[in-house]
Amino acid sequence: MQTFFKRLLQHRDDLSTLEKQVLDFFVQNPERVLQVKLDELSKDLFVSTATISRTCQQIGFQGFQDFKYALGKNKEQEEENSITKPSSFFPAHKKRFIKDLELTLSYIDENKIEKVANEIHQSTHVELFGMGNSLPPCVDAAKKLMLAGKICNAREDWDELKSVASIMGSNDLAILVSNSGETKNMLQFADILKDRNVKTVAITGRHHNQLQEKVHLSLHTHITTAYFGELDMCSRFPLSLVLDFIILAYLKKVKDY
The missing domain is CATH 3.40.50.10490 (Glucose-6-phosphate isomerase like protein; domain 1)
Known part of the structure; x- marks a missing residue:
């Protein structure tokens, strides 16, 4: 997901301190993000659901669900296009x-x-x-x-x-x-x-x-x-x-x- 996250991190300097914390968690814990609901993620990060939603909007998405969907699709595409599998190189x-x-x-x-x-x-x-x-x-x-x-x-x-x-x-x-x-x-x-x-x-x-x-x-x-x-x-x-x-x-x- 390097390209996906690299694109997101270009917005980091424009975020508030709390929003940077949310974005960093997205980048470092993509599997966790895909597994949890918005309120659960809020508890993980000790920030409000509004802060998470606002962060997603700041980096180009309509909200958390839109970001989560894009993250999942990117993960699927990465697995589909993997070129490191010996049998299908x-x-x-x-x-x-x-x-x-x-x-x-x-x-x-x-x-x-x-x-x-x-x-x-x-x-x-x-x-x-x-x-x-x-x-x-x-x-x-x-x-x-x-x-x-x-x-x-x-x-x-x-x-x-x-x-x-x-x-x-x-x-x-x-x-x-x-x-x-x-x-x-x-x-x-x-x-x-x-x-x-x-x-x-x-x-x-x-x-x-x-x-x-x-x-x-x-x-x-x-x-x-x-x-x-x-x-x-x-x-x-x-x-x-x-x-x-x-x-x-x-x-x-x-x-x-």
């Missing part, structure tokens, strides 16, 4: 990759792809924002667009990304690429870009995330959660796939012009 890899490919292709919206390609064509400068494992697809896409004659960058340094977001304008385009769509820094970039009236596009690996609510246009992929011990083995190729479709549509548009 390679079949599990193959099944995961095929699933990510097929579902991502099924999510492709040609109208949205054309809209993004058109925005690239009309923009003075294109900046791709990606962090961690989502950065390489951005670097690859930026190189392709540069070779096609479009001014485009994908930067690695967080401070540099923040500075770039702060100087972009209404004639520019920002493409924000994030598996979870919940990374705190990416959400901050999106807010800065919105304040500066920059056209924004999000490409994410999960549906119903905060990032998609902050941009003008959102595209989705499917990325299966997969860990080998503590190592994140989620493949980001679906993000590259969508970026390639966008670039191909852009190249066709340039040729038609």
